[in-house]
Amino acid sequence: MNPYSRPIKHIQREELYTNLEIRIQYLHSFLDFSSRDIDALISDSKYIKALIPAVVNIVYKKLLQYDITARAFTTRSTSFEGPLDEIPDENSPQILHRKMFLRAYLNKLCSDPSKMEFWEYLDKVGMMHVGLGRKHPLHIEYVHLGACLGFIQDIMNEAILSHPRLHIQRKIALVKALNKVIWVQNDLMAKWHVKDGAEFESPDSDIEIEREGYLHGKKILSDEDMKDNSNAEGSPDAEDKAIPQGTCPFSGVSAAGASVKHADSEAAN
Numbered sequence: 374m375n376p377y378s379r380p381i382k383h384i385q386r387e388e389l390y391t392n393l394e395i396r397i398q399y400l401h402s403f404l405d406f407s408s409r410d411i412d413a414l415i416s417d418s419k420y421i422k423a424l425i426p427a428v429v430n431i432v433y434k435k436l437l438q439y440d441i442t443a444r445a446f447t448t449r450s451t452s453f454e455g456p457l458d459e460i461p462d463e464n465s466p467q468i469l470h471r472k473m474f475l476r477a478y479l480n481k482l483c484s485d486p487s488k489m490e491f492w493e494y495l496d497k498v499g500m501m502h503v504g505l506g507r508k509h510p511l512h513i514e515y516v517h518l519g520a521c522l523g524f525i526q527d528i529m530n531e532a533i534l535s536h537p538r539l540h541i542q543r544k545i546a547l548v549k550a551l552n553k554v555i556w557v558q559n560d561l562m563a564k565w566h567v568k569d570g571a572e573f574e575s576p577d578s579d580i581e582i583e584r585e586g587y588l589h590g591k592k593i594l595s596d597e598d599m600k601d602n603s604n605a606e607g608s609p610d611a612e613d614k615a616i617p618q619g620t621c622p623f624s625g626v627s628a629a630g631a632s633v634k635h636a637d638s639e640a641a642n
Contacts, residue, residue: 390570397492400557410550411487417547418483420539424532425479426601429472431528432521433463442517446471450512476601477594479525482554492557494593499561506582515566519559526555 382402388395400406414421436442437460445451446461446468461468478498484491497506502518504510530548533539539547587593 386570387573390573391575393493393496394489396560396564397489397557400560404553404556406550406553406557408487409546410553411485413543413546413550414483414486414554417539417543420533420536420547421483421529421551422480424529425476427532428479428525428528429475429601430463432475432525433468433472435524436521437461437463437468445511445513445517449510451514451517472601474594481594482551486554490593492561495554495558496561496564498558499563499565502562503565505565508582515563518562518566522555522559522562526552 384399385395389399390396440460441451443460446465447459481491481494486492499518500506502511502513504512529551533548533551534544536544
């Protein structure tokens with residue numbers, strides 16, 4: 374045996390498709406998701422929470438730009454190609470309702486990822502988008518889910534990296550940790566769409582139908598997290614006191630974007 378060779382971890386393929394905890398452990402190991410990431414997410418979750426109201430509005434503005442994603446709010450499916458009576462706008466009741474749950478979902482990402490319940494909920498989010506586990510089925514094709522996660526990731530990365538007071542090392546730690554969580558969510562979305570491991574699938578009849586925001590009969594999305602707190606006054610710590618109250622958390626993003634464009638134009642000249 375070569376003394377310099379690294380030990381190879383054995384992964385039981387069937388368990389990746391039949392045991393969620395094993396799948397999560399494998400993803401954590403592969404992505405090097407560790408206690409450092411958990412600490413970063415928990416200790417600096419307030420910076421993510423401050424972005425949530427703006428992120429929710431930006432995401433739904435994006436989803437309503439395309440008929441194929443907008444139609445899901447009236448037909449509950451992105452595969453429906455028939456005529457629509459109306460296209461919802463950002464103030465339509467169904468959009469306001471969906472914004473409420475996206476706010477709660479993003480707040481859930483700020484909870485404790487050391488608990489298996491955290492990852493079970495992310496798996497359930499994936500399941501709910503393929504028409505399972507809901508009284509009123511919802512069918513969203515994976516291409517849109519993946520694109521939306523990438524869009525959310527891009528917004529949050531830029532906002533965190535543009536924060537005027539957060540130290541660069543904490544920015545990097547938070548971005549790395551958040552990106553890993555989003556990529557695990559991406560896997561748990563794809564898991565319900567791709568055919569890999571289909572030979573190990575359980576029948577759909579084994580899936581419990583629950584109300585949205587519940588897991589194993591327990592409510593895990595709080596009513597408080599669903600509220601739009603974009604106008605609420607926070608209590609900034611010493612690190613944030615230099616930022617005037619009422620400043621949009623994305624003001625740094627706009628400035629950063631402008632400076633990048635300016636630098637690009639100078640380079641082009």
